[in-house]
Amino acid sequence: xxxxxxxxxxxxxxxxxxxxxxxxxxxxxxxxxxxxxxxxxxxxxxxxxxxxxxxxxxxxxxxxxxxxxxxxxxxxxxxxxxxxxxxxxxxxxxxxxxxxxxxxxxxxxxxxxxxxxxxxxxxxxxxxxxxxxxxxxxxxxxxxxxxxxxxxxxxxxxxxxxxxxxxxxxxxxxxxxxxxxxxxxxxxxxxxxxxxxxxxxxxxxxxxxxxxxxxxxxxxxxxxxxxxxxxxxxxxxxxxxxxxxxx
Amino acid sequence: xxxxxxxxxxxxxxxxxxxxxxxxxxxxxxxxxxxxxxxxxxxxxxxxxxxxxxxxxxxxxxxxxxxxxxxxxxxxxxxxxxxxxxxxxxxxxxxxxxxxxxxxxxxxxxxxxxxxxxxxxxxxxxxxxxxxxxxxxxxxxxxxxxxxxxxxxxxxxxxxxxxxxxxxxxxxxxxxxxxxxxxxxxxxxxxxxxxxxxxxxxxxxxxxxxxxxxxxxxxxxxxxxxxxxxxxxxxxxxxxxxxxxxxxxxxxxxxxxxxxxxxxxxxxxxxxxxxxxxxxxxxxxxxxxxxxxxxxxxxxxxxxxxxxxxxxxxxxxxxxxxxxxxxxxxxxxxxxxxxxxxxxxxxxxxxxxxxxxxxxxxxxxxxxxxxxxxxxxxxxxxxxxxxxxxxxxxxxxxxxxxxxxxxxxxxxxxxxxxxxxxxxxxxxxxxxxxx
Numbered sequence: 077x078x079x080x081x082x083x084x085x086x087x088x089x090x091x092x093x094x095x096x097x098x099x100x101x102x103x104x105x106x107x108x109x110x111x112x113x114x115x116x117x118x119x120x121x122x123x124x125x126x127x128x129x130x131x132x133x134x135x136x137x138x139x140x141x142x143x144x145x146x147x148x149x150x151x152x153x154x155x156x157x158x159x160x161x162x163x164x165x166x167x168x169x170x171x172x173x174x175x176x177x178x179x180x181x182x183x184x185x186x187x188x189x190x191x192x193x194x195x196x197x198x199x200x201x202x203x204x205x206x207x208x209x210x211x212x213x214x215x216x217x218x219x220x221x222x223x224x225x226x227x228x229x230x231x232x233x234x235x236x237x238x239x240x241x242x243x244x245x246x247x248x249x250x251x252x253x254x255x256x257x258x259x260x261x262x263x264x265x266x267x268x269x270x271x272x273x274x275x276x277x278x279x280x281x282x283x284x285x286x287x288x289x290x291x292x293x294x295x296x297x298x299x300x301x302x303x304x305x306x307x308x309x310x311x312x313x314x315x316x317x318x319x320x321x322x323x
Numbered sequence: 324x325x326x327x328x329x330x331x332x333x334x335x336x337x338x339x340x341x342x343x344x345x346x347x348x349x350x351x352x353x354x355x356x357x358x359x360x361x362x363x364x365x366x367x368x369x370x371x372x373x374x375x376x377x378x379x380x381x382x383x384x385x386x387x388x389x390x391x392x393x394x395x396x397x398x399x400x401x402x403x404x405x406x407x408x409x410x411x412x413x414x415x416x417x418x419x420x421x422x423x424x425x426x427x428x429x430x431x432x433x434x435x436x437x438x439x440x441x442x443x444x445x446x447x448x449x450x451x452x453x454x455x456x457x458x459x460x461x462x463x464x465x466x467x468x469x470x471x472x473x474x475x476x477x478x479x480x481x482x483x484x485x486x487x488x489x490x491x492x493x494x495x496x497x498x499x500x501x502x503x504x505x506x507x508x509x510x511x512x513x514x515x516x517x518x519x520x521x522x523x524x525x526x527x528x529x530x531x532x533x534x535x536x537x538x539x540x541x542x543x544x545x546x547x548x549x550x551x552x553x554x555x556x557x558x559x560x561x562x563x564x565x566x567x568x569x570x571x572x573x574x575x576x577x578x579x580x581x582x583x584x585x586x587x588x589x590x591x592x593x594x595x596x597x598x599x600x601x602x603x604x605x606x607x608x609x610x611x612x613x614x615x616x617x618x619x620x621x622x623x624x625x626x627x628x629x630x631x632x633x634x635x636x637x638x639x640x641x642x643x644x645x646x647x648x649x650x651x652x653x654x655x656x657x658x659x660x661x662x663x664x665x666x667x668x669x670x671x672x673x674x675x676x677x678x679x680x681x682x683x684x685x686x687x688x689x690x691x692x693x694x695x696x697x698x699x700x701x702x703x704x705x706x707x708x709x710x711x712x713x714x715x716x717x718x719x720x721x722x723x724x725x726x727x728x729x730x731x732x733x734x735x736x737x738x739x740x741x742x743x744x745x746x747x748x749x750x751x752x753x754x755x756x757x758x
Contacts, residue, residue, distance in 0.1 A: 180674035183682040187675070206367055210422045218421065236423075238352035239359045243421060283418045289327050290419075293334035294380060295370040298578050298591055304373025308366075318424070319368060 077104045078119045082161065084108040086153050087130035089161050093168055094129040095121075102169070106161040141171040141178060148194055151201075154227045155193045156252075163189045200224050201231045207313045208232070210245060211284075213274040218245035221316050227252040233263045284318050291319035324405060330415065332405040336385035336396050337431060339580070340543070341573040345377040345426035345461040347538030348483050358420060358427070358460035360483065365426050378429035378463060379419055383407055383444050387433035391490070391501040392583035393548050396433050400580075406435065409448035417456055427461030427483075428452070438469035442478060449481045461538075466516065468508040475512050476535075479519050484538040484570075487512045489563070492556045496549035499585050510567075516540045517568045543573035546600060547592020549585075554623035557603055561614040564607065571608075574600045595730045599625040606631055609663055610656050627731040628719045633659040636696055637711050643696040644703055648677055660692030680704065692718065 080095070080103040082088035092106050107113075109122070137145050145168075152164055167190040171178040181187035203224075210218040218240070222229075229249045233256045236245065240258075247256040248271060255266045314320040346364030366375035382396075384406035390398045407415075412430075419425045430448065432441040445464055452458040463484040466475050479485050487509055491497045494506045519535040526532070542563065546556060560572040576597040579588060603625060606612040610632075617631050618624070626634050636643060636659050645654050647669055655666035665688045672678060672686055680699050683690060694704045695714045703709060707717075722730070 177675060180671050181676070182668070182672050183676060183678065183685045188685050206365055208423055212421075220423070240357070240421065241352060241354055242357050279418070283422060286327055286330055286415065287419060287422070287424050289331050290334050290379070290381075291368065291370065291376070293331050294338050294376060295372045295374075296338055296578065297372075299372040299374075299594070301373040302371060305369045305371060308373065308375070309369040317368070318422075 077115070077117050078121070079103060079112075080106045080121050080123050081109045081112055082106060082123045083125050084110065085125060086150070087127060088123065088125040089153070089164065090130035090133040091125050092123045092161070093133050093165060095123055096165070096169070103162075103165075105159070106165050107158065108161070111158055137168060137171070140175060141168075142176055144179060145171055148190070151197050151231065152190055152193045154230065155197050156226050157193055159189075160193060163193065197226045197228060197231075200226050201228045203313065204228055204232050205235055207309070207317060208236075208247060209316060209318050210240075212277045212280045214277050215274050216244070216277075217274075218243050219273065220245065220247045222247060222249055223251045223312070223316060224249060225251075225312075227254060229254050229256040230265060232256075233258065233265075237263045288319050288322075326411055326415070329405040329407055329411070330381065332403050333381045333383075333385055333407060336402070336433070337380050337382045337429075339395060339575065339578065340380060340429070340431060340465075341575040342463070342486065342541055342543060342571065343375060343377050343380055343429060344541075344571070345463075347570055348461070350459055350483075353459065356457045356459050357417070358458055360426070360459070360461045367423065367425055377426050378461065379416055379425045379427070380429040381407070381412070381415075381431075383412070383430060383432035383441065383448065384435045385433045386435040388436070389434055389501070389503040391504065392581045392586055393491075393500050393545055393577065395580040397581070407448070409444065409451050412448045413451040413456060416452060416460075417458065420458070420460055425460075427458075427463070429463045431465035432467065434467060434469075438467040439471055439474060441467050442470040442474040446474065446478055446481065449478070453481055463538075466512045468504055468512065470512070472512075472515055475515055476519065479516060479535045480533050482536060484541060485516050485536045486541045486543070487516070489513075489542045489544050489559075491549055492544050492546065492551040492559055493549065496551070500548070500581075500583065513540065513542070513567050520568070539568070539570040541569055541571040541573060543575060545577050546574050546597060548577035548587065552623040553596075553600065553603070553625045554618040554620065556600060557607075557614050557618055560604060561607060572604060574604070593627075593729075593731075595627050596625075599627060599631060603631040606635075611653065628722065628727070629715070630659065632657070633692060633718060637715055640709075640711055644698045644709060645696065646698050646701065647683070648673055648700060658693050658696045660689055660694075660696075691721075 078101065080092050082092050089106065096102060134146070137149070149164060149168070152160060166186045167178070170186045178187065182191040204222055208220045208222050210220045212218055227249060229247055232247065236247065237258045241260065244260050245258050253267060253269045255268055257264055257266060314323070344364050345360065346362060348360050349362040350360040352359040364377060366377050368376040370376055385396045385402065386404045386406060387396045387398055395402065416428045420427065430445055432445055434441050449462055449464065452462070462482040463486065464478055464482045466478065466485050466487045468487060489509055490501060490504065497504060497506055516536060517540070520539055523532070523535040563569050563572055574597050576592040576594050577587070578591045579586070603617045606617060607614060612635070616635055625631055636657070642657070645658065647655065652666055652670050655661055655669055656663060665686070668686045669678065669688070672682065676682070678699060680690070683699065695707060695717070
């Protein structure tokens with residue numbers, strides 16, 4: 077069994093694809109170095125990340141399949157699935173063969189897993205746009221803490237940076253330790269495990285109380301339906317949501 | 324009275340309003356201005372009753388001189404009363420919006436002195452949001468029946484969506500339960516909004532031209548408080564879509580808040596009926612069904628046990644079974660259990676490969692209902708019989724008794740030998756030896 081290992085970046089994965097074409101071999105799996113598990117019949121090859129190679133493959137994907145494929149790869153690569161690299165690699169190889177027709181392929185054993193991952197990431201991207209809650213800190217920065225399954229912060233920054241362009245804010249993903257920072261000019265990402273947060277502003281506590289009042293008052297008691305609520309708003313989000321933390 | 328208390332009273336007074344959608348208009352953000360609007364709408368939370376919270380839904384005031392029997396804010400009802408000042412309301416909206424709690428504001432009002440006065444108050448609050456705070460989020464306002472056309476015009480230029488509640492499905496019911504509101508006073512502003520929207524669409528020649536209610540208008544009516552049939556209700560909403568160019572008609576199952584002798588007392592109207600009406604409404608708006616295909620004089624009420632599309636399909640078995648690999652998108656959308664998303668996925672996937680039943684499963688098409696109406700690669704699913712009565716029984720017999728009772732409160736506990744209602748078809752066949 078042939079296994080490629082890469083450094084866990086998208087560029088690394090693209091280099092794996094470069095090597096596949098260079099060496100005329102197809103690995104059985106591609107795994108991140110840090111997550112490698114050894115087995116008996118394993119033949120290992122460590123792929124070095126070289127930006128020029130990655131760039132060539134990336135442009136090749138754009139030319140041969142289309143910019144839609146690049147978008148899809150970007151999204152799927154944010155999924156927290158240990159097999160995402162293997163799945164994506166197979167998908168790109170097939171895409172190089174059939175071109176744009178790969179878009180319609182959502183039921184084959186190559187197309188379906190990538191489509192499924194893509195849907196899951198897109199769904200969570202939506203949910204974060206819906207359910208992220210900002211708090212105003214003393215220094216005037218707005219802060220949102222989220223805990224998504226997949227690392228979707230890069231996908232939601234555009235939305236919030238446009239909508240809240242009058243306020244500097246930070247969205248912190250506490251599962252992947254990734255912060256999206258917007259400074260009223262542009263946004264960027266920072267990988268960090270440590271956060272030193274200022275206190276909440278005085279106004280903040282008042283608005284949180286008002287919001288809870290509204291949330292409790294808007295429900296119609298005669299129609300109490302906790303199951304429906306939980307389907308639409310899964311419990312894993314509740315911990316970071318002002319109105320649901322105390323239920 | 325502090326703002327928290329006011330908010331509690333005025334939210335409680337607004338909660339029976341059903342519409343809470345932030346959809347219908349795309350407005351990109353602009354540097355230096357707060358907010359944007361997205362055409363599909365965004366739900367920011369879900370209340371304990373499972374309804375989505377997208378907008379800050381409150382009343383400007385719940386003081387009202389009218390005495391509509393079905394309304395919790397009627398003059399004769401002993402409730403705590405409160406009013407927001409425009410400034411308080413604008414601050415609340417902005418404060419909530421910046422925390423990503425809401426998409427915007429849904430503002431309605433009781434009639435405290437006169438319809439004009441109420442509308443002026445609303446205008447003032449929304450003006451503050453739009454002009455002073457330069458707010459670009461979504462605003463939905465209710466036009467108060469009886470307000471002067473000039474004020475409705477002013478309101479329409481400030482908001483994204485305007486709506487007038489038609490309240491009850493027939494004029495007779497309206498006369499009985501809302502003696503202060505005339506049908507004319509409701510349809511008048513509706514026509515004005517329709518014409519306003521059409522006018523700006525025709526006249527707007529440049530990008531920043533003022534637009535009158537760009538997300539159109541909607542309305543709502545209470546069902547189950549008065550004796551109208553589903554046939555009457557759906558015909559009315561179909562007529563509203565046609566002649567008033569509405570975006571949505573909302574239904575709300577009546578919850579007993581009134582004591583009038585003309586109202587059903589005690590039990591709330593079944594939610595299941597509201598649900599079926601919405602399903603029928605979706606068929607009309609999204610699936611290209613006409614109202615006559617859904618209900619007719621012979622079947623004036625929807626069957627509570629199966630959805631309206633199933634009902635139509637069972638009446639039109641000659642249209643089925645259809646082959647998923649060759650059917651058109653429109654045909655696929657007529658299959659019970661396949662929605663707009665599912666139909667599009669099928670059309671997309673079959674460009675790459677012929678579809679089998681397993682592929683449908685991969686596409687997350689739920690075959691529970693669809694299986695009776697489709698063939699896949701020429702094969703009708705093994706073990707099924709293509710027969711109307713048989714399909715109806717199969718579709719309904721899998722419902723558990725509690726669910727059956729929720730859907731149709733008329734259903735009672737079946738007797739010991741009433742196999743039809745108790746057992747799924749398969750199990751019954753096994754028991755009776757009829758395979």
